[in-house]
Amino acid sequence: MSRGKLFVISAPSGAGKTSLCNKLLAKYPERLRYSISFTTREPRVGEVDGEDYFFISERKFKEMIDNEEFLxxxxxxxxxxxxxxxxxEKHLNDGYDVILDIDPQGARQIKNKFLDAVFIFIVAPSIKELKNRLINRRTESMEKINLRLKNALEEIKFFKMYDYLIINRFLNVAFEELDAIYRAEHLKTKDIDDIEKIVDLEV
Structure with a gap:
């Protein structure tokens, strides 16, 4: 079984990244896995520990940093x-592709360690639309929303660090683009060591 591919996906909060990733995971359940991150933030309504994130204390997180447990x-x-x-590493070595949902800070660290990873950046069509989506989620105060918008403007500056840019105007169109990227990445000749394994060359 060949080693899986790592797909690093970043987006400002409210750009639709989670919805798009979930649709891709649902389409390819037999070959695609989602990397569940550790976080010290409080769970949002409906989030489940061990499914959305591993929710841990700041003290535990810092212990894991000291033990070099984080990629x-x-x-x-x-x-x-x-x-x-x-x-x-376990997912990749078992032959599964992995979706890694992280911010540009984390993506920069990954880029230095996984030279063959695929980097995808997702944005809303405008900051006004992003603000409306965050407000409509009704999960955070305006103070936190304004902080997210401020951070979004900073994160967008790093889009050139990524291989692909998806503008999520309409979820179905954005998903078609994400799906096309995923499928195309599995058709690259550089990843095919022996064509006889996939093409019958007998006359």
Whole structure:
């Protein structure tokens, strides 16, 4: 079984990243896995520990940093987020592709360690639309929403660090683009060592 591919996906809060990733995971359940991050932030309504995130204390998070258990970690919106080295490597070595949902700080760290990873950045069509989506979620105060908008303007500056840019005007169109990227990445000749394994060359 060949090693899986790592797909690093970033987006400002409210751009629709979670919905798009979930649709891709639902389409390819037999070959695609989602990397569940560790975080010190409080769960939102409906979030489940071990499914959406591993919710841990700041003290525990710092212990994991000291033990070098993270592939990458960062402080975002005042909370710690990190990706487990062990979980990612196990999925990839078992032949599964992995979606890694992280911010540009984390993506930069990954880029230096996984030269063959695929980097995708997702944005809303405008900051006004992003603000409306965050307000309509009704999960945070205006103070936190304004902080997210401020951070979004900073995060967007890093889009050139990514291989692909998806503008999420309409979810179905954005998903078609994400799906096309995923499928195209599995058709690259550089990843095919022996064509006889996939093409019958007998005359």
């Amino acid at each position: 990458e970690w960062a402080v975002v919106h005042g909370n710690y987020y990190g990706t487990s080295k062990q979980v990612i």
